[in-house]
Amino acid sequence: MEEYLNKGIKDVISRFPKVADILNEYNIGCVPCSVGSCLLKDIVQIHNLSSEDEEALMTKIAKVIYPDRGIKMPKIQRKTQPKSREIKYSPPIKKLVDEHALIKKWLVLIPAVINDLNIETEDGRKLIYDGVYFIRSYADKFHHAKEEDILFKYFDENLDIIKSMHEDHETGRGHVKAIIEALERKDKKALIEHLNGYKELLMGHIKKEDDILYPWMDRGLSLQQVGELFSKFNEAEEKIGKEVVERCERFVKGAEEKLLKKQKEEEKT
Amino acid sequence: MNTFEGCPGSKMQDLRKKEETKGDESGKRESQLGQWPIQLHLVSPMAPYYQKRDVLLSADCVAYTVGDFHKDYLKGKSIAIACPKLDEGQDVYVEKIKSLIDDAKINTLTVMTMQVPCCAGLVAIARQALESAKRKIPIKSIVVSLQGDILSEDWV
Numbered sequence: 001m002e003e004y005l006n007k008g009i010k011d012v013i014s015r016f017p018k019v020a021d022i023l024n025e026y027n028i029g030c031v032p033c034s035v036g037s038c039l040l041k042d043i044v045q046i047h048n049l050s051s052e053d054e055e056a057l058m059t060k061i062a063k064v065i066y067p068d069r070g071i072k073m074p075k076i077q078r079k080t081q082p083k084s085r086e087i088k089y090s091p092p093i094k095k096l097v098d099e100h101a102l103i104k105k106w107l108v109l110i111p112a113v114i115n116d117l118n119i120e121t122e123d124g125r126k127l128i129y130d131g132v133y134f135i136r137s138y139a140d141k142f143h144h145a146k147e148e149d150i151l152f153k154y155f156d157e158n159l160d161i162i163k164s165m166h167e168d169h170e171t172g173r174g175h176v177k178a179i180i181e182a183l184e185r186k187d188k189k190a191l192i193e194h195l196n197g198y199k200e201l202l203m204g205h206i207k208k209e210d211d212i213l214y215p216w217m218d219r220g221l222s223l224q225q226v227g228e229l230f231s232k233f234n235e236a237e238e239k240i241g242k243e244v245v246e247r248c249e250r251f252v253k254g255a256e257e258k259l260l261k262k263q264k265e266e267e268k269t
Numbered sequence: 270m271n272t273f274e275g276c277p278g279s280k281m282q283d284l285r286k287k288e289e290t291k292g293d294e295s296g297k298r299e300s301q302l303g304q305w306p307i308q309l310h311l312v313s314p315m316a317p318y319y320q321k322r323d324v325l326l327s328a329d330c331v332a333y334t335v336g337d338f339h340k341d342y343l344k345g346k347s348i349a350i351a352c353p354k355l356d357e358g359q360d361v362y363v364e365k366i367k368s369l370i371d372d373a374k375i376n377t378l379t380v381m382t383m384q385v386p387c388c389a390g391l392v393a394i395a396r397q398a399l400e401s402a403k404r405k406i407p408i409k410s411i412v413v414s415l416q417g418d419i420l421s422e423d424w425v
């Protein structure tokens with residue numbers, strides 16, 4: 001059995017497709033993951049299941065792998081025991097979660113932006129350019145840089161979970177580039193495709209970070225590291241400048257008001 | 270038992286163990302204290318042992334209550350102790366903690382208090398200091414039961 005605990009999850013799933021359903025049942029989203037080479041034993045650690053859930057999950061997996069034998073999966077040794085399901089973030093991680101909240105506010109507006117898309121007018125194009133400015137400066141230069149240049153450095157960057165986060169950031173940058181190119185070509189179809197692509201990607205990415213990556217990282221950070229991260233994040237905020245952060249916050253608020261107002265007017269007519 | 274029923278912080282309770290304690294009593298444990306003085310009125314925020322450190326602000330009674338205080342909580346930290354119920358001049362405490370945050374640029378502050386209500390005053394002092402300080406740092410509050418168990422551990 002040890003053999004499978006030390007195998008990449010994609011390998012396990014491709015040999016035993018039923019394992020995918022079992023993981024889904026426990027809200028472990030490895031199935032659509034682009035990398036998928038996390039080891040089976042690490043997945044249990046990272047997701048911090050309760051010991052009953054862990055036992056049930058592992059027994060189900062063992063039954064799939066060895067249907068004829070009454071094998072029980074060994075318990076995974078963890079650094080810390082899970083306490084409660086409610087997530088309590090440390091102050092530096094909480095900052096990142098709060099930034100996600102602002103990014104998500106813009107992401108959920110994207111369907112309305114698409115619905116209202118008018119690339120022939122200055123105003124219509126401006127909304128997209130402003131949205132791209134928000135993504136590039138707030139989501140990427142500020143938020144993703146805090147993750148890539150500061151937070152991830154405290155962990156083994158060869159871990160697949162971190163590699164997969166880097167990959168998402170890169171894919172996101174690709175969408176943003178394509179959004180600008182499509183806008184300049186006045187290619188509405190491509191513009192919609194990449195706006196949607198960015199939204200879907202980042203929504204999933206943020207969920208993975210909030211629910212899995214960050215809690216797992218928080219469990220591994222020492223008190224000293226929490227303090228260091230907090231002060232490094234404060235420095236990053238000073239570096240990008242209060243005005244930029246405030247401008248981004250104002251942009252989302254303004255876009256929200258404008259698009260929601262329009263939506264209400266449309267509903268009335 | 271003739272208990273004083275007023276303030277829960279001073280209410281008499283007999284916590285003697287019925288059986289012998291089962292903990293391992295072998296070997297000697299070293300003190301983890303790395304400084305003197307420790308009382309909040311006596312310490313100077315300018316002392317080298319506070320600069321950029323993780324600091325433990327402990328209510329006086331905590332160290333007598335938590336069996337592994339040195340090993341689990343004092344180790345690796347600098348300390349200041351105070352009693353939010355009995356000590357005079359608590360505005361000075363606020364100023365001192367503010368100076369620890371702004372001048373000594375401490376990395377984190379962990380406030381350990383007893384579960385009795387009046388002890389929460391120490392967390393309030395720390396919070397007040399943080400609000401008036403220019404720098405911001407993570408503050409953790411750990412509450413200890415009269416039996417020495419950790420009741421809660423939360424970021425303020």
Ligand SMILES: [Fe+2]
Binds near residue numbers: 144147
């Ligand atoms: Fe990220």
Ligand SMILES: [Fe+2]
Binds near residue numbers: 096144209
């Ligand atoms: Fe993020």
